[in-house]
Amino acid sequence: MTMKVTFLGTAGAIPTQKRSLPSVVLQCGNELLMFDCGEGAQRQMLTAKVGYHKEMRIFITHMHGDHVLGLPGLLQTMALMDRQRGVDVYGPVGIAHFLECLQETLQFAVTYPMQIHEVSDAGLVCDTENYAVTAAKSNHVLPSFAFCFQEKPRAGKFHPEKAKALGVSVGEAFGRLQRGETIQLPNGTVVQPSDVADAPRKGRKIIYTGDTRPFPEFAAFAAEADLVVHESTFDDALAEKAQVDGHSTPSQAAKETAEAHAKKLVLTHISARYSDSTILVEQAKKFFADVVVAEDFLELELPLSE
Amino acid sequence: MTMKVTFLGTAGAIPTQKRSLPSVVLQCGNELLMFDCGEGAQRQMLTAKVGYHKEMRIFITHMHGDHVLGLPGLLQTMALMDRQRGVDVYGPVGIAHFLECLQETLQFAVTYPMQIHEVSDAGLVCDTENYAVTAAKSNHVLPSFAFCFQEKPRAGKFHPEKAKALGVSVGEAFGRLQRGETIQLPNGTVVQPSDVADAPRKGRKIIYTGDTRPFPEFAAFAAEADLVVHESTFDDALAEKAQVDGHSTPSQAAKETAEAHAKKLVLTHISARYSDSTILVEQAKKFFADVVVAEDFLELELPLSE
Numbered sequence: 001m002t003m004k005v006t007f008l009g010t011a012g013a014i015p016t017q018k019r020s021l022p023s024v025v026l027q028c029g030n031e032l033l034m035f036d037c038g039e040g041a042q043r044q045m046l047t048a049k050v051g052y053h054k055e056m057r058i059f060i061t062h063m064h065g066d067h068v069l070g071l072p073g074l075l076q077t078m079a080l081m082d083r084q085r086g087v088d089v090y091g092p093v094g095i096a097h098f099l100e101c102l103q104e105t106l107q108f109a110v111t112y113p114m115q116i117h118e119v120s121d122a123g124l125v126c127d128t129e130n131y132a133v134t135a136a137k138s139n140h141v142l143p144s145f146a147f148c149f150q151e152k153p154r155a156g157k158f159h160p161e162k163a164k165a166l167g168v169s170v171g172e173a174f175g176r177l178q179r180g181e182t183i184q185l186p187n188g189t190v191v192q193p194s195d196v197a198d199a200p201r202k203g204r205k206i207i208y209t210g211d212t213r214p215f216p217e218f219a220a221f222a223a224e225a226d227l228v229v230h231e232s233t234f235d236d237a238l239a240e241k242a243q244v245d246g247h248s249t250p251s252q253a254a255k256e257t258a259e260a261h262a263k264k265l266v267l268t269h270i271s272a273r274y275s276d277s278t279i280l281v282e283q284a285k286k287f288f289a290d291v292v293v294a295e296d297f298l299e300l301e302l303p304l305s306e
Numbered sequence: 307m308t309m310k311v312t313f314l315g316t317a318g319a320i321p322t323q324k325r326s327l328p329s330v331v332l333q334c335g336n337e338l339l340m341f342d343c344g345e346g347a348q349r350q351m352l353t354a355k356v357g358y359h360k361e362m363r364i365f366i367t368h369m370h371g372d373h374v375l376g377l378p379g380l381l382q383t384m385a386l387m388d389r390q391r392g393v394d395v396y397g398p399v400g401i402a403h404f405l406e407c408l409q410e411t412l413q414f415a416v417t418y419p420m421q422i423h424e425v426s427d428a429g430l431v432c433d434t435e436n437y438a439v440t441a442a443k444s445n446h447v448l449p450s451f452a453f454c455f456q457e458k459p460r461a462g463k464f465h466p467e468k469a470k471a472l473g474v475s476v477g478e479a480f481g482r483l484q485r486g487e488t489i490q491l492p493n494g495t496v497v498q499p500s501d502v503a504d505a506p507r508k509g510r511k512i513i514y515t516g517d518t519r520p521f522p523e524f525a526a527f528a529a530e531a532d533l534v535v536h537e538s539t540f541d542d543a544l545a546e547k548a549q550v551d552g553h554s555t556p557s558q559a560a561k562e563t564a565e566a567h568a569k570k571l572v573l574t575h576i577s578a579r580y581s582d583s584t585i586l587v588e589q590a591k592k593f594f595a596d597v598v599v600a601e602d603f604l605e606l607e608l609p610l611s612e
Contacts, residue, residue: 013382013383013386014383014386014387015348015349015352015383016352017349017352017353020349021379039345039346039348039349039375039376039379040345040346040349042321042345043321043323043326043345043346046321046322046323047323063411063412063413064412064413064414065378065379065382065408065412065414066379066382068412069345069375069378069379069412070345072371072375073327073345073371073372073375076319076371076372077319077320077321080319080320081320094411097411098407098408098411098412101404101407101408101411102371102404102407102408105369105400105403105404105407106369106370106371106374106375106404107369107370107448108370108371142413
C-alpha cells in the first residue's frame with residue numbers, strides 16, 4: 001500500500017502568503033485521511049492534486065477556527081461535485097453542533113452519507129481492515145486530541161523454499177500461508193505461517209499532534225513512530241508564551257520525539273513571525289537529528305517496512 | 307480620493323487552482339469596503355497587499371457558504387492581530403445568527419467593536435461623509451441583495467477669476483465657496499458657489515451584483531455606473547441552467563449593463579468549467595463593448611470624474 005503525507009497548510013492561527021491554515025492529508029492506497037481542515041484546505045487540495053472523490057476520513061484535533069473553518073466549504077464543494085461515497089468526520093464534542101449550525105444558517109445539504117463521530121476520550125477512534133486511528137488527550141487550551149495512524153501489521157517475508165521442503169504445493173496453499181492462515185497437508189501435516197515466513201512486519205505509524213503543549217503520555221503514544229508531525233508554533237525564546245497559549249517549541253517537540261524513539265520529525269503550525277524557519281530547525285536538531293520544518297505542499301512518501 | 311477595486315476571488319461556488327471563492331474589495335482613500343467574503347479571502351488579502359487594519363465595512367450579498375465562509379476566519383485573524391478599529395458587517399437577515407453560532411462553537415471573540423447590520427429590504431444600507439451604499443433586492447434562490455457604492459458629489463471646478471471679479475478676497479471666503487457655502491461680502495453682496503464654480507461633479511458609482519438572475523430594477527439601480535461587477539456563472543449555452551440555479555449569463559449581464567448606460571463591465575463568479583474565459587467575453591461583447599472577465603488579483607483604478 002502506497003502511503004504519502006502531504007502538508008496542505010502549515011501556518012499557525014494566522015495564514016501567510018506562503019502558509020495556508022493547518023491541514024495535513026495522508027493518501028493511503030485509495031483512501032484519504034485528513035488531519036485538521038483549516039480555511040483554504042479544499043483549494044490546497046486542488047494544487048496538491050489530492051482529489052475529492054476518494055474514500056475519506058477527516059480527523060479534527062480541536063475546535064479552533066484555524067483547524068476547522070475549511071471543513072464546511074470542503075463538504076459543500078464535494079456535494080456540489082456530486083460526491084456519492086460517504087465521509088466520516090471525527091472530532092471533539094461540539095463538532096456535530098458546529099456543522100449543524102452551518103448547515104442550518106447556510107442552507108447546504110450534503111449529497112452523500114456523512115457520519116460525524118464525536119471523540120470524548122483517549123482510545124480507539126476508527127478501525128479498518130488496513131489501519132486503526134487512536135486518540136490521545138493532548139494539552140492545549142481547550143479539549144484537544146493528538147491522533148495516531150497505525151497501519152496493520154503485514155505478513156512477514158515468505159520463504160517458498162521452506163514451504164516446498166515441507167511438502168506444500170505451489171498454488172492456493174501458498175497463498176493461504178502468505179495471508180497468515182494455518183493449513184493442513186493431505187498427509188495430515190499441519191503447516192503454520194511461522195514455519196515458512198518471517199515474523200509479521202510492523203505497520204507504519206504516524207503521529208499528528210494538533211495544537212498542544214508537551215504532554216506526558218506522548219512518548220508511549222508515539223513510540224517508534226515512522227513519522228511525528230508535531231506543532232511548533234513558537235521558537236524556544238518564546239517558551240513562556242508557548243506555555244500560556246498551549247503550544248510547543250522546537251526543543252520540546254524534538255525531545256518528545258527522541259523520547260518516543262520515533263524515526264522522523266516534521267514541525268508544522270508555524271507562527272507567521274518566522275518568515276525564515278532556520279531557527280526552528282536549529283533548535284530542534286539539538287535534540288533530534290532527522291527534522292524538517294514543513295512548507296505547504298511538502299510531500300513525504302513512507303516506504304513499506306522491511 | 308483614490309479608488310481601487312481588487313478582485314480577491316472570482317470563482318463560482320467551487321474554487322479552482324486559479325480562482326479563489328468570491329470576494330471583491332474597494333480601497334477608497336483609507337477605507338476598505340469588502341463585497342462578499344468567500345473562503346480564503348483573508349489570505350488573498352495578503353497577496354493583494356490590502357491590509358487588515360483599515361477602516362472596514364463588509365457587505366454580504368447572500369447567505370451561501372461560498373460568499374461568507376471566509377468571514378469568520380478574517381474576523382478572527384484581525385482579532386489575533388489585535389485590531390482596534392471597529393468593523394461593520396452588512397448582510398441579509400441570518401448573518402448575525404451565523405456569526406453567533408461560530409463565535410459560540412469556535413470560542414473566538416473579537417478584540418474590536420463589531421456592528422452587524424441585517425439588511426431586510428432595498429434602500430440605504432450605510433451613509434458616510436464620502437459615500438453611501440444602497441441595496442437592491444436581486445433575484446437568486448434565497449434572499450439576496452445587490453449593492454451600489456455611490457461616492458458623494460464633489461464640488462464643481464472653482465474659478466478664482468470669477469470670485470475676484472465679484473470682489474471676494476483670496477483666503478477664507480475662497481475656501482467657503484469651494485466647500486459649497488454661500489457667503490456675504492462686507493458690502494452686502496451675496497455670492498453663491500454657483501456664481502464662481504461649475505456644477506458639482508458626480509461621484510463615482512460601482513455596482514456589485516452578487517449571485518442573481520437578471521432583475522427588472524437593475525437598469526435604474528445601476529444607471530450610469532462607472533463600473534458594474536456582475537456575476538456570470540454560466541455561458542449563454544447554459545442559460546436554462548442559469549435560470550434554474552439563479553445565475554446570469556454573459557449576454558444577460560451585458561444587456562443589463564447596456565440598458566443601465568454604465569461605463570464598464572467586469573464579469574465574475576465564473577464556473578469552474580471555464581478554464582478559458584474567452585467564450586464569456588465574446589458572448590458579452592455582442593451587447594456591451596467594455597467588458598472583461600475578472601481574474602484573481604485584477605485591479606482597477608477608478609479615476610476621479612472630471
